[in-house]
Amino acid sequence: MTGQSSDLVNASGAKTALVPRWEAEAELVVVGSGVAGLTAALRARELGLRTLVVTKAEISDSNTRWAQGGVAVVRSEEHDDGDDVERHIADTVSAGAGLCDTDAVRSIIAGGPAAVARLRARGASFDAGPDGALARTREGGHSAFRVIHAGGDATGAEVERALAADASRRGLAVLERHIAVDALRTPFGGVGGLLVLDADGVPGLLRAPAVLLATGGLGQLYQATSNPEIATGDGLALALRAGAVGADLEFVQFHPTVLYTVGASGRCPLVTEAVRGEGAVLVDATGARVMAGVHPLGDLAPRDVVSAVITRRMATAPGGVDDHVFLDATALPNFARRFPTVNAACRRAGVDPTAEPIPVTPAAHFACGGVLTSTAGRTGVQGLYAAGEVARTGLNGANRLASNSLLEGLVLGERAAEAVAMDLAAGALAVVDQASVPERPSVPVVPRAPLQRTMSRHAAIGRDAAGLAAAARALADSGAEQVMSSHGAVEDAALTLLARTLLVAAEHRTESRGAHVRLDFPDRDDAGWQRPLLLRLDAAGEPVLLDPVLLSGAA
Numbered sequence: 035m036t037g038q039s040s041d042l043v044n045a046s047g048a049k050t051a052l053v054p055r056w057e058a059e060a061e062l063v064v065v066g067s068g069v070a071g072l073t074a075a076l077r078a079r080e081l082g083l084r085t086l087v088v089t090k091a092e093i094s095d096s097n098t099r100w101a102q103g104g105v106a107v108v109r110s111e112e113h114d115d116g117d118d119v120e121r122h123i124a125d126t127v128s129a130g131a132g133l134c135d136t137d138a139v140r141s142i143i144a145g146g147p148a149a150v151a152r153l154r155a156r157g158a159s160f161d162a163g164p165d166g167a168l169a170r171t172r173e174g175g176h177s178a179f180r181v182i183h184a185g186g187d188a189t190g191a192e193v194e195r196a197l198a199a200d201a202s203r204r205g206l207a208v209l210e211r212h213i214a215v216d217a218l219r220t221p222f223g224g225v226g227g228l229l230v231l232d233a234d235g236v237p238g239l240l241r242a243p244a245v246l247l248a249t250g251g252l253g254q255l256y257q258a259t260s261n262p263e264i265a266t267g268d269g270l271a272l273a274l275r276a277g278a279v280g281a282d283l284e285f286v287q288f289h290p291t292v293l294y295t296v297g298a299s300g301r302c303p304l305v306t307e308a309v310r311g312e313g314a315v316l317v318d319a320t321g322a323r324v325m326a327g328v329h330p331l332g333d334l335a336p337r338d339v340v341s342a343v344i345t346r347r348m349a350t351a352p353g354g355v356d357d358h359v360f361l362d363a364t365a366l367p368n369f370a371r372r373f374p375t376v377n378a379a380c381r382r383a384g385v386d387p388t389a390e391p392i393p394v395t396p397a398a399h400f401a402c403g404g405v406l407t408s409t410a411g412r413t414g415v416q417g418l419y420a421a422g423e424v425a426r427t428g429l430n431g432a433n434r435l436a437s438n439s440l441l442e443g444l445v446l447g448e449r450a451a452e453a454v455a456m457d458l459a460a461g462a463l464a465v466v467d468q469a470s471v472p473e474r475p476s477v478p479v480v481p482r483a484p485l486q487r488t489m490s491r492h493a494a495i496g497r498d499a500a501g502l503a504a505a506a507r508a509l510a511d512s513g514a515e516q517v518m519s520s521h522g523a524v525e526d527a528a529l530t531l532l533a534r535t536l537l538v539a540a541e542h543r544t545e546s547r548g549a550h551v552r553l554d555f556p557d558r559d560d561a562g563w564q565r566p567l568l569l570r571l572d573a574a575g576e577p578v579l580l581d582p583v584l585l586s587g588a589a
């Protein structure tokens with residue numbers, strides 16, 4: 035963008051790209067309507083805060099809705115013999131491959147049972163077994179059956195339904211089809227609201243002393259993902275542009291089993307790990323077991339392990355590279371009743387899971403990293419909070435344990451709302467009329483298709499220095515400056531920034547750990563790398579690594 039027209043100057047005279055045409059005010063603006071966002075907004079309402087939820091789609095369109103397996107939780111009243119919160123903590127830390135923050139793990143996992151009880155009080159209904167107790171399943175990395183579920187394999191849909199219904203009952207204010215572009219900044223570097231665009235691209239200002247990001251993940255960085263179209267990392271990009279610190283961004287978890295169909299891209303139907311939890315096994319085209327002899331938990335090894343093993347097996351298939359393996363669930367009783375969502379997706383693809391193995395392949399699933407956030411949802415930026423997948427609390431480390439994400443959204447959503455109420459009461463937040471639109475005429479944007487191709491080829495499972503450098507060059511060569519004046523431009527700008535940031539982290543971490551698999555550094559190196567990588571944007575908007583000693587002070 036060159037030159038300056040009157041259209042590019044806001045009321046305070048700063049150069050900007052978008053001139054707001056309307057304004058509204060709240061005490062808390064929550065961005066996103068998944069489990070973390072709605073939990074936070076409902077709690078904030080209970081605490082008496084004037085709260086507004088902003089979502090770029092409709093209230094029930096979120097990543098949460100697609101979650102299948104369930105919520106991992108050890109409830110004191112019903113659990114496997116010998117299972118307890120300590121074992122859940124140990125499994126989480128073990129799956130996290132040496133990078134979990136054990137205090138954060140303890141705090142969040144211990145908060146799970148009460149958070150689930152509150153969700154049930156809001157109307158969520160979980161499946162019960164014949165004895166009336168909640169049914170429990172098992173997933174990768176868990177040493178016990180502790181994952182509660184709803185609708186068989188439709189847990190996220192039930193959680194979303196219950197929270198959206200409660201929001202409607204309580205008259206929660208929700209602004210649908212509005213995307214957050216940038217945070218309003220106070221003279222002292224804090225956040226005092228948001229610049230948003232409506233569906234037609236008309237800009238408006240939401241002034242609020244507290245903004246809570248609950249925008250979910252970034253699966254759309256890749257060609258094949260279990261995430262919906264809306265998972266474009268907008269919240270994380272916004273936070274970085276607002277001065278927040280990101281951490282663990284190199285760890286994008288690939289789910290081992292999405293349904294494989296020829297030439298599939300975009301959102302691929304998930305085949306929940308609970309299918310393996312209840313007895314299905316991974317086999318290759320010859321019928322040989324994929325996970326035999328690889329890990330003590332076999333087919334239920336943590337996700338990073340299973341995805342990497344499948345990827346290797348596909349790359350070394352007899353007769354050349356293969357693009358899928360199979361999940362044999364033919365021995366499972368009542369498949370269609372227990373896994374109705376998976377069953378329906380298989381049938382749509384012409385696969386009968388009761389009679390033949392399901393073709394499966396790994397796909398991008400979950401961002402283990404995100405905005406560096408305390409276990410109360412505070413970021414290092416005054417007035418900016420984060421909860422759910424967009425946040426990096428230290429729970430996930432290098433590889434999230436299955437079904438810990440809905441749990442984290444529930445716990446952090448509640449806590450972040452409480453932190454906002456506390457900070458407001460303490461007078462610790464900004465005066466909103468001092469906040470203004472940042473001066474940002476344009477940002478680099480790479481079109482989505484080449485970006486996804488580049489990231490899938492060079493920054494998925496199995497990375498090396500040459501590929502990561504090639505990816506960085508490809509993004510630099512195909513980017514063009516654009517004004518974030520439409521929903522698509524905001525999303526593509528976010529994906530571009532996050533791709534560039536992820537590449538910096540992935541290139542720097544010269545070891546393999548969890549979801550970060552370097553072909554040129556195949557071993558885990560605890561002496562050199564048992565620490566998170568922190569990044570923020572420099573004055574030119576370029577991602578730069580920070581010294582890890584900042585970790586304690588950054589959130």
Ligand code: SIN
Nearest residue numbers: 102103306307436437
């Ligand atoms: C699954 O059901 O396999 C996915 C659940 C999760 O991502 O934790």
